Amino acid sequence: MEELRQLLAQHGLTLVFLNVLLAQLGLPIPAMPMLVVAGALVAEGTLHVVPLAIVVVVASLLGDVPWYLAGKRYGYRVLRTLCRISIEPDSCVKQTENIFTRWGPPSLVLAKYIPGFATMAPPLAGTMRLDFAPFIAYSAAAAVLWAAAPATAGFFFSREVEWLLERISAMGTGALIVLALVIAAYIAVKLVERHLLIRFLRMVRISVDDLRHMIDSGAHPVILDVRSPLARDAEPRRIAGAVTVGADELEAFAGRIAPDRDVVIYCS
Amino acid sequence: MLMDKGFRRVRPLEGGVEAWIAAGYEVTSSIISREGNDDERSV
Numbered sequence: 001m002e003e004l005r006q007l008l009a010q011h012g013l014t015l016v017f018l019n020v021l022l023a024q025l026g027l028p029i030p031a032m033p034m035l036v037v038a039g040a041l042v043a044e045g046t047l048h049v050v051p052l053a054i055v056v057v058v059a060s061l062l063g064d065v066p067w068y069l070a071g072k073r074y075g076y077r078v079l080r081t082l083c084r085i086s087i088e089p090d091s092c093v094k095q096t097e098n099i100f101t102r103w104g105p106p107s108l109v110l111a112k113y114i115p116g117f118a119t120m121a122p123p124l125a126g127t128m129r130l131d132f133a134p135f136i137a138y139s140a141a142a143a144v145l146w147a148a149a150p151a152t153a154g155f156f157f158s159r160e161v162e163w164l165l166e167r168i169s170a171m172g173t174g175a176l177i178v179l180a181l182v183i184a185a186y187i188a189v190k191l192v193e194r195h196l197l198i199r200f201l202r203m204v205r206i207s208v209d210d211l212r213h214m215i216d217s218g219a220h221p222v223i224l225d226v227r228s229p230l231a232r233d234a235e236p237r238r239i240a241g242a243v244t245v246g247a248d249e250l251e252a253f254a255g256r257i258a259p260d261r262d263v264v265i266y267c268s
Numbered sequence: 269m270l271m272d273k274g275f276r277r278v279r280p281l282e283g284g285v286e287a288w289i290a291a292g293y294e295v296t297s298s299i300i301s302r303e304g305n306d307d308e309r310s311v
Contacts, residue, residue, distance in 0.1 A: 116293040177307035208291045227283070238285060240294040249269055259274040 012038060016052065017059045020147070024063025032150045039154025040161035052151070053144060060143035061136065064122040068135055071126025076234035078123040100124050101228070112146040128230070154244040175216045211264055221262035226250065231268060239266070
């Protein structure tokens with residue numbers, strides 16, 4: 001236990017910095033456990049709260065600023081590229097835009113609590129030409145609030161955290177192996193779930209070639225362009241014959257077409 | 269929403285308009301004319 005305590009005392013801030021930075025860059029590494037431990041170390045006087053807060057903010061900004069600058073320089077393409085690696089690219093772009101459009105720049109503060117949005121928010125802020133100063137202010141506030149909850153929990157439950165660290169220390173290498181196996185199993189389950197979902201979505205979706213074939217065969221599908229105004233600004237062209245419908249107009253529009261028609265919809 | 273309205277043959281387009289353009293299929297663009305009317309042109 002003493003060795004582990006010394007390791008955390010000597011390199012605690014470095015570990016927090018690396019953990020937060022990698023998590024903010026989008027890697028699937030949880031930062032919460034480390035922040036809980038950091039809060040416990042503050043409670044026992046091993047770490048100090050101000051350096052901890054500075055490290056969290058700096059690491060978080062180093063993860064966010066490159067994405068913001070990329071969004072500012074390359075615009076909507078960055079968002080589309082990021083969303084391409086998500087399970088549902090269309091809804092990913094749409095949901096991200098909706099959140100930012102609804103809440104504006106303060107949504108950056110909420111971003112870290114919304115799965116998927118955390119990585120998308122900085123490039124979207126750049127795409128929407130949010131000035132650098134408010135971006136930094138909102139992102140820094142977001143980082144502090146995001147880290148405060150687990151660190152505070154660790155602070156008030158420092159005895160329990162210490163007990164857990166003692167158990168892990170007593171288990172030695174065995175604990176690391178068990179931890180690695182649990183993480184590997186978690187990632188494997190997520191990959192299988194993702195694979196099954198993607199296969200299902202591919203069955204439901206229609207490819208551009210199949211849509212072309214449908215049009216050529218005289219099926220006359222109703223093609224709806226439900227992209228956001230931001231997306232239409234980025235790419236003003238639309239599929240020939242497609243009808244542009246805003247999300248709030250979709251219900252009214254649905255009343256004007258027969259329910260037995262083929263409907264093809266795109267939102268990115 | 270469309271499914272809730274009774275539409276049973278609703279399918280999202282894989283890749284969106286970007287994939288459609290990349291495949292070289294016909295697109296149109298709306299341009300606001302001087303009179304303020306939508307002027308739709310094939311591209």
